[in-house]
Amino acid sequence: MLLHGYYRSSAAYRVRIALNLKGISVKHVAHHLRKGEHRAPSYLKLNPQGLLPALETDDGHVLTQSLAIIEWLDEIYPETPLLPRTAYGRAECRAFSLAIAAEIHAVQNLKVLNRLKAMGHSEADAQAWAHDVIAEGLVACEALLANQAGTFCFGDRPTLADICLVPQLYNARRFKVDLTSMPKLLASEAACLAMPAFADAAPERQADAE
């Protein structure tokens, strides 16, 4: 399989972690987001949204949207499950994941920050927007873990929730968000980063890292 990604894309980072946890090796194809390579006609033909990542399967399917790709991986390669065992557990885990992917990341990604700049806002305004969206969103995520007591976000093995959390905390630090009031998030992150599957997926370890 081919993973079309970008080293610093949170969504591509999520899929890299999931592939590593499953022990699946793929070929990586880098598209430079800041240089607009994801808007090249050849890539738009593959993925009309022009978003990264996209997973090209061996039989020619092109899967998009990181959470949908990860759910597919979990269905097709059920070993090392990425969702909790109970239906309530899965609902909580998916809700936490969407609280990051939709409520935080989708509102602070490069596309949205570029939209703000196109309205006349400065780089500092865009940075402040990203900072505030991430800070407020992560406070809510910390609250979502209030009743959880496992090593990871939901239990004693990493799930989709941790796969979303780690790239978002990486992003939070880029935008200088104060994380000291988020002990549960930080504890889950520390447990994850001790695992090669997470560590090897980090942006700075990718071939296209700058």
Added chain:
Amino acid sequence: MLLHGYYRSSAAYRVRIALNLKGISVKHVAHHLRKGEHRAPSYLKLNPQGLLPALETDDGHVLTQSLAIIEWLDEIYPETPLLPRTAYGRAECRAFSLAIAAEIHAVQNLKVLNRLKAMGHSEADAQAWAHDVIAEGLVACEALLANQAGTFCFGDRPTLADICLVPQLYNARRFKVDLTSMPKLLASEAACLAMPAFADAAPERQADAE
């Protein structure tokens, strides 16, 4: 079960459709978004993100995030499935749903528009932002259906994709988005709106509609 919602919330509208398709009746509790009732301490205790909707189950679980709620409903009440039968089909359907829920709706909802206004933007600026986010996002969604030939978004019965599409098109019209270049989206919507499960979930049919 209790569904905490608001008549015009796209996310609550999605859950209403899913419940209707499954034939599940719940008690509806309205929280007025524009009056800030979703920020009341009693509601924040139930749902720390302060987002609508939330589904309170009979044994006291509180489920949040519309897509996670709908996946849970589909697992617990498997009759009238809301996802396609094949893994590739589910991946495409979930990707389309996220292309609406995360890439469009999360970037144009009331919270984001209020954030723009807090930066000094006018109501007209906020409306233009919402218009552009919806218009660009729906063009990508239309492209995602290019190879689909069914009555609905993905096949001959409504799925999660249609459940996300119908409220987003309702929203598109509020923001005066020109939909004429989106025949596949409009055809799926028309098929949905002919079904009571969709028609009865419409904002104007809710008890809290203004």
